[in-house]
Amino acid sequence: MALIIPDAIPSKASQGEQLLFKILSTQLPDNFIVWYExxxxxxxxxxxxxxxxxxxxxxxxKGWYASQVARTLRDHFSRYTYLILLQRESSTELCRCRSYWHNLFLCSVQEHI
Known part of the structure; x- marks a missing residue:
């Protein structure tokens, strides 16, 4: 079982986060480390x-299905909500994850300077 930090998921977590937390904590090998938020x-x-x-x-x-995605661009996507042709523009998770990685990398480099 992987090392999970923290060892329990907060009650405020979404259903998707709770499900993934359970999967990661039971399915990953012992030599993995998982951090939640x-x-x-x-x-x-x-x-x-x-x-x-x-x-x-x-x-x-994210707590929505791929079928709800109306279109994707490099840094934004639109999705249908409530089965109506309403579209909501959001920054893509790819851009958000790049920002996380960039900040994580900068923290690591700054600690070694």
Whole structure:
């Protein structure tokens, strides 16, 4: 079983986050470390997973289905809500995860300078 930090998920977590927390805590090998909402500067990615020979994975969990996506662009996407053709523009999770990675990398480099 992987080392999970913290060892229990807060009640405020979404259903998707709770499900993924359970999967990660029971399915990953012992040599993995999983952080739930770690602070990376002033950002809070949902999960960071670190494993030898695996590397680092940053996950942002969303509670909607791929079929709800209307269109995607490099830094934004639109999705249908409530089965109506209403579209909501959001920054893509890819851009958000890049920001997490960039800040995580900068923190690491600054600690070694």
């Amino acid at each position: 770690p602070r990376v500067k002033d950002l809070y990615p949902d999960f960071i997973i670190l494993g030898p020979d695996f590397g680092l994975l940053i996950l942002e969990v």
